[in-house]
Amino acid sequence: MSQSNTPARDHLEQILSRLDARRDNEKAYVRLYAESARIEADAADRRRQIGATLGPLDGKIVSIKDLFDVAGEPTLAGSIIKRTAAVPKQDAVVVKRLRAAGAVIVGKTHMTEFAFTAVGLNPHYPVPGNATDESLIPGGSSSGAAVSAAEGTCDIAIGSDTGGSVRIPAALNGLVGFKPTARRVPLDGAFPLAPSLDSIGPLAHTVSDCALTDAVLAGEPATALAPRPVAGLxxxxxxxxxxxxxxxxxxxxxxxxxxxxxxxxxxxxxxxxxxxxDRLREATAIGSIAGLEASRLHADWLSDQDAPVDVRVSSTLRRRMLTPQTAxxxxxxxxxxxxxxxxxxxxxxxxxxxxxxxxxxxxxxxxxxxxxxxxxxxxxxxxxxxxxxxxxxxxxxxxxxxxxxxxxxxxxxxxxxxxxxxxxxxxxxxxxxxx
The missing domain is CATH 3.90.1300.10 (Amidase signature (AS) domain)
Known part of the structure; x- marks a missing residue:
């Protein structure tokens, strides 16, 4: 990961200034952590001044998808019905690991409701227009994550990927997006879509940034990536x-x-x-794994026909609830x-x-x-x-x-x-x- 000569606090303030200028029309972020981010950036700069470091993410500006727990606030997962949900007492494991690595967490990014759709639309919030052309879809479900990284309001974004939710918006916004092997990065404190398929991964401008971030998320040493030549592969x-x-x-x-x-x-x-x-398609004629597992996770509100949830999500999950658990x-x-x-x-x-x-x-x-x-x-x-x-x-x-x-x-x-x-x-x- 390249090391900028710009102090972390200066870089952060440039980003916060951009976000403040559009605060009445914010589409990428659902929540900003300006004050805590300033404290984290100042700490990173103090370490740098004395030649200390917590690793390659130290002082990097990072956004997190709106499904990761942050202590003291409800985890919305792109939904409005979660505004009164129980408040987590601790950060998600990946958030803890990012903080321990010196990352400056600038805010939570918009996503499709419950991470369930791939286009990037969420009826409860304005659509984060594609970073290259705001009239185009961003892709989902990590829509705000991709836009924030591609537009430069963070250095690295953290998303989740259950059917392509990191890679789709990364591709549509001109980024690198990495989906690790499932279960390699802990899901504790991440609002689930389908536990059998969920994984957590980074979106960034380079493979190196993704690799170093992935190592931090997985709890591994973040060492420089040695490219492997393709000759003979x-x-x-x-x-x-x-x-x-x-x-x-x-x-x-x-x-x-x-x-x-x-x-x-x-x-x-x-x-x-x-x-x-084709064999998997035949097996999922009863419904997708994501839809079936999600229907079990959301059983608490599915019986409420008036629940204020994206109809693209609620209608699918209600159908999938009818599928027997044995199936x-x-x-x-x-x-x-x-x-x-x-x-x-x-x-x-x-x-x-x-x-x-x-x-x-x-x-x-x-x-x-x-x-x-x-x-x-x-x-x-x-x-x-x-x-x-x-x-x-x-x-x-x-x-x-x-x-x-x-x-x-x-x-x-x-x-x-x-x-x-x-x-x-x-x-x-x-x-x-x-x-």
Whole structure:
């Protein structure tokens, strides 16, 4: 992580000044911690003056998604019905680890309600427009996280990823976004969507920043990332349904990215995973794992037909509540078998590569009032990313160059291969930046 010569307090004040100037029209942040952030920034500067450090995040400005507990305030998770919820007595584990690493937590960012949707709309709050063009969707569910990092009102954003909620908005806003292997980063104090699929990851401008942040979140030593050259790596390209319906621009950028990998000595091999995806799709005909698990978590308000919750969330969860628990248990057992099958399938490759999303960000107005278009866009945004969650893999998105609107290249690794994936991603990042 590059070390700026700007004192943390000065950097923070620049950010707070920007946010104050738009305080009547704030769309990225739901809550700011200006005073505590100043105290944290001053402490980081004092350490720096005496040559001490808490690590590479010391003094870095960090935003956190609105589903992480902060002691003394209700955790809203993008909802208004949680305003009267019990107040946590301690920070989420990842928040504690960030503070211990010297991070300056500037605020909580907007998200879709209960992290349930991928487009970035939440009826209770204004839509955080895409950082590259505010008329475009930001992607979700970590919408404000991506916008805050991409626009520079934080250095690093922390989001959650259950079906692509870090990687989708990262790709649409031109960022790096990392989804670690599930359960590697503790979920304690993070409002859940689907415990079987949830993971916590960073959004930032570089692979290095994501890797160092991930180490802190996972409770590991944050050491400099050593890029792993791609020469000789066997990289699978899943030809089939995951490459369908790509925009012409993304198809061209993906092809150009593959050419750069080949030129650098990677061995690209066509691979097939459609059969495994189809088997999981058959198993989830009763409902998605996320929808089914979330319906159990939200049973307390689902019986209230007047609950002020996004209808896209409430209608789905009410349907999923009708599915017997025995059916969900059987689905999770089927999924466990398919996770094993996918691991065996991918053992022939060092990693696989895909477009993160087959489309770039669309205009907000195109999905706000047209439910059919909303469903089409959301389905495409989720399609490629959710494979990593469903099959218990690790994945990272990197910005592809030369795009009119940002789009990502996704590298996917086997369960537990996080460090290897990050090291390879650092080399791929350099290849994509060389023009």
């Amino acid at each position: 066997r990289i699978g390209v899943p030809r089939g349904q995951l490459l369908a319906e790509r925009s012409a621009e993304i198809a061209a950028a993906f092809s150009a990215s593959l050419d750069r990998l080949t030129a650098a000595g990677a061995v690209l091999v066509d691979c097939t995973i459609d059969d495994l995806i 969900l248990d059987a689905l999770l057992e089927t999924r466990a078998g398919l996770v094993g099958d996918m691991d065996a399938r991918l053992s022939a490759y060092d990693l696989i590569v895909l477009p993160t999303t087959p489309i770039a960000a669309v205009p907000i107005v195109s999905v706000e009032a047209d439910e059919a278009e909303y469903d089409r866009v959301e389905g495409l945004l989720l399609r490629n990313c959710q494979v990593a969650n469903q099959f218990d893999l690790t994945a990272i998105t990197l910005p592809m160059p030369g795009q009119t609107r940002p789009a990502g290249l996704m590298l996917v690794g086997r369960n537990g291969m996080d460090k290897t994936l990050l090291a390879v991603a650092a080399s791929v990042e350099a290849l994509l930046r060389d023009n």
